[in-house]
Amino acid sequence: MRNYTRLAAIVPLLSAMIVAAGCSSSDPKDADAKGTSASPSSASASEGGASTQEALEPVKLKYYFFGAAKPGDAAVYDEINKRLKEKINTTIEFVKVPNGDYTQKMSVMVNAQEAFDLAFTSPNYLDYFSNAAKGSFVDLTELLPQYAPKTYAELKPEIWNAAKVNGKIYAAINQQIFARQSGLSLSKPLVDKYGFDVSGVKKLSDLLPFLEKVKAGEPVEQTDQLYNAQMKNQVFSYFFPYYEWETIGGTDVPGVADSTEEHPTVFNEYDTPEFKDFVMTMSEYQRKGYIAKDALTRPTFDPAKYAANSIATLMPGIEETLKTTYKADQVIIPLGDPILTSPNAIATMTAVSSTSKHPERALMVIEAFNTDKDLYNLMVWGREGVDYKKVGDNRVESLPGATYGPAYGWMFGNQFNAYVSGSQPDDVWAQTKALNESAKVSTLFGFNFNPDNVKAESANCAAIVNEYKAAFNTGMYGSDTEKKYNEFLAKLKTAGVDKLIAEKQKQVDAFIAAK
Structure with a gap:
């Protein structure tokens, strides 16, 4: 049964990673006479070299992902394209979409069947499950071993099983931290200044005394956005590993299950004490001024002003990432223990659009980013001598005045190829692999929900979740919050949440029985 009072175990060495994405209209002149970008015999050409150039017709792809535009983007992408041109006679138009706008923008494009080639996807961004089920992505089950053989071979079959929808794989998994652990991070200078004891922090409301001291003690111009509300994200789901809950069929679709029970029960996560809290x-954060008053309309936020953040994923050595993001050392507060679930194993993926004219070549690009360490680090770190310098065989430092990156390494391929930096230990990726291997495995690992029988209920409930999500995340309902919460639950009932949960339970029961 669910344990609403489960305490967090503080685990040293583990810290948080914000998790926490491409449309391509291939130029007709780039297509070969047969209408395909590569033949099976040329798949090995992904190894690169002059033979690849001769074997493959030139192709231009378009790749969408999320991130903040940087002045140095164009120069880095030009260098990447030079290497891809030599390697697999391919160039890419890279398109960044702001983080909070990514799913909405890409969903519109997908639904309009706009042509594109590569896109970032996950259960949280550009919902992998629903888009795979409705045919928006190419079935890669047979294509992955053929056109991205090393990428495919790098992961165990059990991990690939987590990506299956109706028995098929519809995106390449980006190798990174698969085990998930919830957490919080606080500005270390402020924790030290106000003598805040983090040992008693088990939930967000435990941060109230800390935020109150910071609000009272810091200049007013520095305290207008003390908590990072991440208004457009599914922030509540960040805590699922802590509760040992598991997403089933998409983060915005109600119905989660207890990950570690012998016979998991599916329930509406929004109708729980945890979500109401x-x-x-x-x-309360909003009422006391800890969340920006104009959070729903403010175009930009200053990361250096955040005193506290909710973290979706903890991993070894990630303190350096947080320091870079928030411009200050962070105190990490792990919550609960690491757990391996199917949604977390596929938290970062790269899909090929069903509208792509060159799916084989798109897979060869995926193979290149997963297997070519120099190419991968060019995408993550930028240009050596311009954006970073090497200070060891596998260690780098960003250069003053750098105009690119570091980009999200988990978004583009095998993160275990990434250079390390700052306070990250030299063996950070070995530690991460070990954590993946040692994490508690969910009872439901390998289970994937088939939404065919409840498509309308899934869509209607997800729409209601997204109607309320930003305002809940930012506390914007004020004194009407409890009224709005009850209204929200009632709308989910009307939209068919009970039928949706019953269908999920039926499939979970069948999966457990088959095991």
Whole structure:
């Protein structure tokens, strides 16, 4: 049964990673006479070299992902394209979409069947499950071993099983931290200044005394956005590993299950004490001025002003990433223990659009980013001598005045190829692999929900979740918060949440019985 009072174990060495994505209209002149970009015999050409150039017709792809545009983007992408041109006679138009706008923008493009080639996807961004089920992505089950053989061979079959929808694989998994652990991070200078004891922090409301001291003690111009509300993200789901809950069929679609029970029960995560506490805490944060008053309309936020953040994923050595993001050392507060679930194993993926004219070549690009360490680090770190310098065989430092990156390494391929930096230990990726291997494995690992029988209910409930999500995340309902919460639950009922949960339970039961 669910344990609403489960305490967090503080685990040293583990820290948080914000998790926490391409449309391509291939130029007709780039297509070969047969209408395909490569033949099976040329798949090995992904190894690169002059033979590849001769074997493959020139192709231009378009690749969408999320991130903030940087002045140095164009120069880095030009260098990447030079290497891809030599390697597999391919060039790419890279398109960044702002983080909070990514799913909405890409969903519109997908639904309009706009042509594109590569896109970032996950259960949280450009919902992998629903888009795979409705045919928006190419079935890669046979294509991956053929055109991205090393990428495919790098992961165990059990991990690939986590990506299957109706028995098929519809995106390449980006290798990174698969085990998930919830957490919080606080500005270390502020924790030290106000003598805040983090040992008693088990939930967001436990941060209230800390934020109160910072609000009272710091200049007013520095305290207008003390908590990072991440308004467009599914922030509540960040805590699922802590509760040992598991997403089933997409993060915005109600219905989660207990990950470690012998016979998992599916329930509406929004109709729980945990979610109500989250909503009411955010309302209090807003009332006391810890969340920006104009959070729903402010175009930009200053990361250096955040005193506290909710973290979706903890991993070894990630303190350096947080320091770079928030411009200050962070105190990490792990919650619960690491757990391996199917949604977390596929938290970062690269899909090929069903509208792509060159799916084989798109897979060869995926293979290149997963297997070519220099190419991968060019995408993550930028140009050596311009954006970073090497200070060891596998260690780098960003250069003053760098105009690119570091980009999200988990978004583009095998993160275990990434250079390390700052306080990251030299063996950070060995530690990460070990954590993946040692994490508690969910009872439901390998289970994937088939939404065919409840497509309308899934879509209607997800729409209601997204109607309320940003305001709940930012506490914008004020004194009406509890009323709005009850209204939200009632709308989910009307939209068919009970039928949706019953279907999920039926499939979970069948999966457990088959095991």
